[in-house]
Amino acid sequence: xxxxxxxxxxxxxxxxxGTAAMSALFATSSQAAAATPLSFLELTTWRLHNSDESQxxxxxxxxxxxxxxxxxxxxxxxxxxxxxxxxxxGPSILALTQHTNLAAMQQALAALETDDAHQKALxxxxxxxxxxxxxxxxxxxxxxxxxxxxxxxxxxxxxxPRIFELRTYQSQSVPARxxxxxxxxxxxxxxxxRLGMRPVFIGESVIGPRQPNITYMLSFDSLAExxxxxxxxxxxxxxxxxxxxxxxxxxxxVANISNTMWRPLPFSPLK
Numbered sequence: 001x002x003x004x005x006x007x008x009x010x011x012x013x014x015x016x017x018g019t020a021a022m023s024a025l026f027a028t029s030s031q032a033a034a035a036t037p038l039s040f041l042e043l044t045t046w047r048l049h050n051s052d053e054s055q056x057x058x059x060x061x062x063x064x065x066x067x068x069x070x071x072x073x074x075x076x077x078x079x080x081x082x083x084x085x086x087x088x089x090g091p092s093i094l095a096l097t098q099h100t101n102l103a104a105m106q107q108a109l110a111a112l113e114t115d116d117a118h119q120k121a122l123x124x125x126x127x128x129x130x131x132x133x134x135x136x137x138x139x140x141x142x143x144x145x146x147x148x149x150x151x152x153x154x155x156x157x158x159x160x161p162r163i164f165e166l167r168t169y170q171s172q173s174v175p176a177r178x179x180x181x182x183x184x185x186x187x188x189x190x191x192x193x194r195l196g197m198r199p200v201f202i203g204e205s206v207i208g209p210r211q212p213n214i215t216y217m218l219s220f221d222s223l224a225e226x227x228x229x230x231x232x233x234x235x236x237x238x239x240x241x242x243x244x245x246x247x248x249x250x251x252x253x254v255a256n257i258s259n260t261m262w263r264p265l266p267f268s269p270l271k
Contacts, residue, residue: 066121
């Protein structure tokens with residue numbers, strides 16, 4: 001029961017300038033985007049409930065033994081399987097998949113229909129008592145040039161699993177989102193990296209709720225580290241300089257911010 005809409009068309013975005021400083025900012029972003037192959041990231045949230053139907057285990061088993069291996073065989077990239085730690089609608093499981101382009105995504109979805117192992121796992125998901133899940137919600141992001149592909153750490157085996165913060169910035173308009181994308185491409189993500197906040201991915205929403213928005217993920221060793229690093233970010237000189245222009249204030253380009261915390265399931269590539 002893998003939910004994903006094939007995208008027939010998508011927004012064509014070009015960063016635009018309002019002042020000389022903004023022109024330089026957006027020109028740099030546009031040049032980087034033109035030279036960098038971007039990717040598409042599919043976010044699928046399984047809304048579940050605790051009951052004798054064992055929804056959490058059934059969905060986890062399906063992702064581990066069915067969907068993720070089949071997507072790998074179809075040349076798409078399973079990125080993460082995460083359980084909600086802090087946020088509404090628990091229990092929930094978030095599955096992240098990266099596709100090189102929309103054609104590759106469509107081909108992967110078609111391949112799932114004829115993959116015998118996947119179909120067997122799907123049957124097992126649906127054969128249990130009652131319903132296997134409450135609902136599924138999907139959204140699709142196109143990556144920003146500063147982080148064209150999801151970043152998976154290579155040291156997961158030598159440390160405890162991290163926690164992950166998923167943040168969505170909803171903008172007042174598409175031009176406002178373009179300004180915020182320019183900030184991410186030209187300093188904000190670099191500041192996260194410099195401070196040790198470990199960006200995993202970032203992208204503009206192509207399909208999904210609360211449009212237009214930018215969604216990204218950070219990772220932390222603990223909730224205490226998260227608090228410490230966000231405090232450092234807020235007082236960072238480079239961030240203060242980047243966000244100083246009045247036209248780049250949150251009140252001008254970000255209408256709403258939501259964030260949820262997640263922990264990796266044992267089989268998640270991202271840990």
